[in-house]
Amino acid sequence: MRFVLNGRRTDLDAPPLKRLLDVLREDCGLAGTKEGCGEGECGACTVLVDGAPVNSCLVPFAHVRGREVTTIEGLRGRLPEALVRGGGTQCGICTPGILMAASALGPRPTAARVREALAGNLCRCTGYAGIVRALAGSRSAPRPRVRSAR
Amino acid sequence: MVTALSRLALRQPATLDEALRLLRDEGPLVPLAGCTDVYVGFHFGTVAARRFLDLQALDELRGIRRRGETLVIGALATYTDIIRSPLVRRRLPVLVEASRQVGSAQIQNRGTLGGNIANASPAGDTLPVLAVAEATVVLLSAAGERRVPFGSFYTGYRRTVMRPDELIAAVEVPPVEGRQWFRKVGTRAAQAISKVVMAAVRAPHPRIALGSVAPTVVRLPRTEAALADGGSLADAQAALLDEIQPIDDLRSTAAYRRRVSANLLAQFWSETAG
Numbered sequence: 001m002r003f004v005l006n007g008r009r010t011d012l013d014a015p016p017l018k019r020l021l022d023v024l025r026e027d028c029g030l031a032g033t034k035e036g037c038g039e040g041e042c043g044a045c046t047v048l049v050d051g052a053p054v055n056s057c058l059v060p061f062a063h064v065r066g067r068e069v070t071t072i073e074g075l076r077g078r079l080p081e082a083l084v085r086g087g088g089t090q091c092g093i094c095t096p097g098i099l100m101a102a103s104a105l106g107p108r109p110t111a112a113r114v115r116e117a118l119a120g121n122l123c124r125c126t127g128y129a130g131i132v133r134a135l136a137g138s139r140s141a142p143r144p145r146v147r148s149a150r
Numbered sequence: 151m152v153t154a155l156s157r158l159a160l161r162q163p164a165t166l167d168e169a170l171r172l173l174r175d176e177g178p179l180v181p182l183a184g185c186t187d188v189y190v191g192f193h194f195g196t197v198a199a200r201r202f203l204d205l206q207a208l209d210e211l212r213g214i215r216r217r218g219e220t221l222v223i224g225a226l227a228t229y230t231d232i233i234r235s236p237l238v239r240r241r242l243p244v245l246v247e248a249s250r251q252v253g254s255a256q257i258q259n260r261g262t263l264g265g266n267i268a269n270a271s272p273a274g275d276t277l278p279v280l281a282v283a284e285a286t287v288v289l290l291s292a293a294g295e296r297r298v299p300f301g302s303f304y305t306g307y308r309r310t311v312m313r314p315d316e317l318i319a320a321v322e323v324p325p326v327e328g329r330q331w332f333r334k335v336g337t338r339a340a341q342a343i344s345k346v347v348m349a350a351v352r353a354p355h356p357r358i359a360l361g362s363v364a365p366t367v368v369r370l371p372r373t374e375a376a377l378a379d380g381g382s383l384a385d386a387q388a389a390l391l392d393e394i395q396p397i398d399d400l401r402s403t404a405a406y407r408r409r410v411s412a413n414l415l416a417q418f419w420s421e422t423a424g
Contacts, residue, residue, distance in 0.1 A: 015155060015156040015158075016160045016162070016204075017155040017156075017158050017160055017202070018155050018156060019151070019155065019189070022151075038151060038193045039189075039190045039193045039194070040186055040189070040190060040253070040256070040257060041341055043254065043256060046256055049259075052230070052259040053255055053256050053259060054256050054259050054260050055186075055256045055257070055260075057189065057193070058185050058186050058189040058190070058257075058260065059185065059189075059260070060155075060160070060182070060185060060189075060204075062160060062162065062204060062206070063185070063204075063206055101255065101256065104255070116255070117255055119254050119255070119339065119340030119341065120253060120254020120255055120256045120257065120340060120341055121254075122341075
């Protein structure tokens with residue numbers, strides 16, 4: 001079955017109802033996408049399908065035929081750096097899902113929009129304040145020059 | 151993941167006609183749309199079915215449009231489609247509100263209105279809205295079309311009038327006169343299944359529907375009549391408490407649900423006054 005994975009055309013044979021999460025981790029070797037609850041509550045397995053965040057634990061592989069899938073491995077831009085600098089990460093299990101959900105926001109989102117976009121992403125470490133602070137006002141699009149950290 | 155997904159069969163029709171033929175000739179097949187309910191069932195091993203029908207390619211079931219004065223919402227419209235639709239926002243803003251409170255952005259991007267109806271949970275967030283809007287469910291089968299008033303779609307807990315060879319094609323919503331009101335009460339703002347969910351319309355004859363307080367979503371005809379006849383709010387609340395049969399479950403208690411339902415009626419009535 002053909003689909004686009006992180007910008008690359010991919011042709012892969014897997015059972016049609018296999019979870020996209022398992023296809024990514026087992027068949028594609030992309031272990032950045034995490035399994036948390038496995039029932040669509042925690043958002044740890046969030047990836048983008050045609051640019052929209054979805055829980056990959058609830059998506060059958062058949063549903064990405066001909067579509068573009070973006071995982072944390074394919075995420076471009078400065079969001080990860082913003083999250084690290086802002087102290088928005090601790091144990092790291094929820095972090096890829098947080099970044100993928102946040103990446104669907106436009107540039108410089110308000111704190112309220114970040115909270116709404118991340119309502120389906122549970123973090124048991126940070127208490128969310130650091131995450132929201134780090135991502136509110138951040139740019140999601142790549143910048144031409146990378147500033148060095150002070 | 152309890153269910154062995156590689157052992158399940160999936161039929162993937164390319165057209166609506168093919169899908170209806172498969173349902174007639176090779177059923178029973180369980181239709182799959184956004185999968186946000188079915189995959190939770192797979193995870194817990196509670197789905198008995200082994201053969202499924204993928205609706206994904208059936209563009210005939212997508213789309214939100216107007217036909218004369220009627221709003222037609224395709225069964226495969228996602229919550230995100232509904233939230234973004236200027237037509238729904240104008241005609242049935244409470245459906246937008248309900249959709250915004252389903253799950254999370256990730257769920258809203260996948261879950262469909264047809265799925266919420268077919269899943270037949272008494273807690274379905276959009277169902278009280280469809281009840282007060284007096285929507286019609288359009289069912290299709292190889293034998294033809296059947297139009298079912300939403301008020302007679304459910305026959306009991308998780309039971310509907312649908313036959314195994316039928317698909318939900320669309321929901322038709324006539325114009326709704328009066329001020330629309332919606333409120334969901336859950337454990338938290340997102341990712342919560344409702345403890346009580348109410349939709350209502352303030353009109354000379356008010357319409358009120360509640361979810362999570364009975365085996366199915368319910369309209370409250372005697373509560374509505376009490377308010378329409380100029381009865382006091384207390385009379386209407388007494389009628390309401392008589393018309394619902396909430397239970398204790400893992401999300402809430404019957405007593406809490408009764409109290410909250412009566413309070414929601416008061417909130418609806420005061421917020422839509424004048």
